[in-house]
Each structure stands twice: as C-alpha cells, then as structure tokens.
Amino acid sequence: MAQGASLAAANLVAVVGGSLFVLLAGLQLYVWSLLALTLLSFLLFSLFLFQRRDLRQIAHDCAVTLMGVVYLAFPLALMVELFRQPNGRQWIFFVLLTVMLSDTCAYFVGSRWGRKPLYPSVSPNKSVEGAVGGLLGALVGGGVAVATFFPSLGLLALPVALFLSVCGQVGDLFESLLKRSFGVKDSGTMIPGHGGLLDRLDSLLFAFPGALFCALTGSALGVW
Structure with missing residues (x-):
C-alpha cells in the first residue's frame, strides 16, 4: 500500500x-x-x-x-x-467464524438497508445499519460456535462475539483510513478484484489481539 x-x-x-x-x-x-x-x-x-x-x-x-x-x-x-492457550484451536476457529460472519452480514445489510453513513470521510460505503448487521452476524457466529465446537464458552460467547465484531470493524475502518492517507484504492494486487490482501485480513488483525485478551482475562478469572 x-x-x-x-x-x-x-x-x-x-x-x-x-x-x-x-x-x-x-x-x-x-x-x-x-x-x-x-x-x-x-x-x-x-x-x-x-x-x-x-x-x-x-x-x-x-x-x-x-x-x-x-x-x-x-x-x-x-x-x-x-x-x-487452553482451547487455542477453538479460539482460532471462533475468531474466524464470528469475524467472517460479521463482515458478511455487515456487507449485505449495509448494501440492502444502509442509509446513515458510519464514517463517510474514511469509508463512504459503510453505514450504521451495516455495522449493526455485523454485530448481529457475530452473535449468530457465537451461537453456532457454542452449539458445535466451543461449548465451554456458554452464554459468554455472545458478549465475546460482539467485542470481536467491534474489533474487526475498527480494524476495517483503520485499514480504510490508511488507504485514504496513502491515496490508493486497494492495499495491494495479490488478490485481483478483492481489494488486496490486507482488505481480506484487516478485521482479523484487530480481532486476534482482542480474542487473546478475552482468553487471558477469562483464564485469570476462572471463567473458562
């Protein structure tokens, strides 16, 4: 970039x-x-x-x-x-599932019902409605994770999923801010038609540290 x-x-x-x-x-x-x-x-x-x-x-x-x-x-x-970390593999899949569902739902909800811009000076196509859709998608991902491969999280999976969705959306906005600052449209050309490699990873770059914070905090408190 x-x-x-x-x-x-x-x-x-x-x-x-x-x-x-x-x-x-x-x-x-x-x-x-x-x-x-x-x-x-x-x-x-x-x-x-x-x-x-x-x-x-x-x-x-x-x-x-x-x-x-x-x-x-x-x-x-x-x-x-x-x-x-304990249940490290489950944590990795949990992050991938919740963040990807968050990104997908944010895109489709924003495309269909988006009206109010979220941060127009940085990313004019993102909307408040899309951000809310991303939060809902993360909740679905958290529920699926508990029901399938990560039952030990229990109901705490829902607030953790919301937190990771927020981390991912902030990461997405930050990468858009960098592109605006550098005056480029895409972060690279490794994946033609998909905005560059960083556009595929920007949410995860913020979500993984957030997930580690949750895992360490939960372990310290004896929650999981």
Missing part, C-alpha cells in the same frame, strides 16, 4: 523483520523476538542513510515502514499465542 504511494521503504528488511518476530514469538522466545525487531529496526534506519532523496521525507518513510511491521507482525504473533 505504501509502495503504491511511492514511499521509499525498505520492504525486504520490513518483511524479514516481521517474519522473524512472528517466528521467535511463536517459539516463545520473547526476549529474542524483541531483540531481533530492535536490531532490524536499526538496520532499517542505517539503510535510509544511503537513500539519495529529500531528507525531509526520510523520517516519514522510516515511520511508515516500522508501522507496517507492527501492524502485521504483532497481531500475527498474538494469534500464535492465542493458539497456545
């Missing part, structure tokens, strides 16, 4: 750094993961010393590249940690 806006970002360093952070965090080598991210950030800063371009743009480019690492690597690392 930043590349589409002609930002001079060290893409290779960002990809390697983010991937290494996720790998080390997945192996529960948390100090090493932070050390790797810090050292690769310093390498990134060093690479910008050799950029022959407007010096006033360098700080902006560094910030954009580092934000990309944080935006992608941190949620993915937390997804791995969620999988390690």
Whole structure:
C-alpha cells in the first residue's frame, strides 16, 4: 500500500523483520523476538542513510515502514499465542467464524438497508445499519460456535462475539483510513478484484489481539 504511494521503504528488511518476530514469538522466545525487531529496526534506519532523496521525507518513510511491521507482525504473533492457550484451536476457529460472519452480514445489510453513513470521510460505503448487521452476524457466529465446537464458552460467547465484531470493524475502518492517507484504492494486487490482501485480513488483525485478551482475562478469572 505504501509502495503504491511511492514511499521509499525498505520492504525486504520490513518483511524479514516481521517474519522473524512472528517466528521467535511463536517459539516463545520473547526476549529474542524483541531483540531481533530492535536490531532490524536499526538496520532499517542505517539503510535510509544511503537513500539519495529529500531528507525531509526520510523520517516519514522510516515511520511508515516500522508501522507496517507492527501492524502485521504483532497481531500475527498474538494469534500464535492465542493458539497456545487452553482451547487455542477453538479460539482460532471462533475468531474466524464470528469475524467472517460479521463482515458478511455487515456487507449485505449495509448494501440492502444502509442509509446513515458510519464514517463517510474514511469509508463512504459503510453505514450504521451495516455495522449493526455485523454485530448481529457475530452473535449468530457465537451461537453456532457454542452449539458445535466451543461449548465451554456458554452464554459468554455472545458478549465475546460482539467485542470481536467491534474489533474487526475498527480494524476495517483503520485499514480504510490508511488507504485514504496513502491515496490508493486497494492495499495491494495479490488478490485481483478483492481489494488486496490486507482488505481480506484487516478485521482479523484487530480481532486476534482482542480474542487473546478475552482468553487471558477469562483464564485469570476462572471463567473458562
């Protein structure tokens, strides 16, 4: 997405750094993961010393590249940690089910009955009605999860599903905000006709950390 806006970002360093952070965090080598991210950030800063371009743009480019690492690597690392929790596999499927149903219902309800804009300056096609439809879709997903593969959540699945729907919708809006900021229509071209890879993942990037928060809080309180 930043590349589409002609930002001079060290893409290779960002990809390697983010991937290494996720790998080390997945192996529960948390100090090493932070050390790797810090050292690769310093390498990134060093690479910008050799950029022959407007010096006033360098700080902006560094910030954009580092934000990309944080935006992608941190949620993915937390997804791995969620999988390690008790009932981790169920939690992963719970997030996927509720967020996907939330996105789907938000789209169809908004397309059919959407009248009141939700955030027109960022995403003019999203509506309040669609957001409510997304919440209802998440409730359905939570109910299906309890009835099939995650009965231990019980009735608490409903507020958790609502919370994840809100996280996902905020993630969707934030990704739209980034696209507006960079002046691009799609976040990439990896999935032609579907707005880019990030457009498929934006909700999940916010929902996985939210789910880990719920899982850890519930475990600490002895709820599940």
